[in-house]
Amino acid sequence: MNENLIAILILLLYFSPVFYQLSLVIKENQRGNRIPLKKFMKFVKYSFAVLITCLIGFLVISHTNYLNYEKPMTFDKYDQITFENFRGLEFFKKSLYGNERFAYVNTTIESKIDDNSVTIKSLFHPSRSFVYNKQTHSKELLSHEKYHIKITELFTRKAKEKLSNLNTFDEDKIEEIIDNARKEERDYQKEYDYNTFHSYVLNEQKRYEKEIDSLLTNLTKFKNPKIIIDETN
Numbered sequence: 001m002n003e004n005l006i007a008i009l010i011l012l013l014y015f016s017p018v019f020y021q022l023s024l025v026i027k028e029n030q031r032g033n034r035i036p037l038k039k040f041m042k043f044v045k046y047s048f049a050v051l052i053t054c055l056i057g058f059l060v061i062s063h064t065n066y067l068n069y070e071k072p073m074t075f076d077k078y079d080q081i082t083f084e085n086f087r088g089l090e091f092f093k094k095s096l097y098g099n100e101r102f103a104y105v106n107t108t109i110e111s112k113i114d115d116n117s118v119t120i121k122s123l124f125h126p127s128r129s130f131v132y133n134k135q136t137h138s139k140e141l142l143s144h145e146k147y148h149i150k151i152t153e154l155f156t157r158k159a160k161e162k163l164s165n166l167n168t169f170d171e172d173k174i175e176e177i178i179d180n181a182r183k184e185e186r187d188y189q190k191e192y193d194y195n196t197f198h199s200y201v202l203n204e205q206k207r208y209e210k211e212i213d214s215l216l217t218n219l220t221k222f223k224n225p226k227i228i229i230d231e232t233n
Contacts, residue, residue: 105149120156155184
């Protein structure tokens with residue numbers, strides 16, 4: 001059934017008592033009795049209050065599943081990640097380009113600027129990531145999604161490489177480097193998904209895996225989250 005139609009039916013069911021009360025108000029109003037109108041307005045007020053509270057709760061757990069929460073994972077936990085860690089909720093999206101075998105991974109580049117250092121790391125967010133059809137055991141799909149995590153780590157290391165070349169502690173420049181890394185990471189993530197068609201173009205998937213692994217290896221010296229900016233250089 002169409003998802004929009006389901007939502008409309010739920011709202012109609014939820015507000016059915018309101019419609020019933022409204023019919024009573026109209027009848028009593030025709031008899032000159034206005035007291036039910038005040039009760040009706042109070043009933044509507046509470047109905048909307050409950051609905052808004054429920055909607056806020058729905059949006060919160062749609063973004064981050066606090067009902068089955070797992071804290072963000074750093075890249076050193078990469079080998080431990082399986083589909084069991086994809087704990088996010090997806091209420092409406094049931095297929096991707098007509099295929100029910102799909103997943104979504106959420107990653108971020110997080111940073112903290114101190115007096116003479118910058119801590120920057122990539123995070124995988126289990127409770128914001130989801131896999132549709134928990135029964136899927138596709139190694140190819142899991143590998144594709146995990147390479148999104150590697151991409152985030154790659155651009156995190158690239159940012160640390162640039163930060164390590166600074167000879168003055170310029171906070172504006174530091175933030176510019178990190179912001180650019182986030183933008184380049186997002187663009188590369190989109191390119192990766194587009195060219196691999198979300199893992200279905202196998203030769204492109206393998207090409208990206210080789211490229212990403214090679215670039216990560218070249219930046220191994222920047223695995224440490226903290227970069228010290230030495231102004232004496």
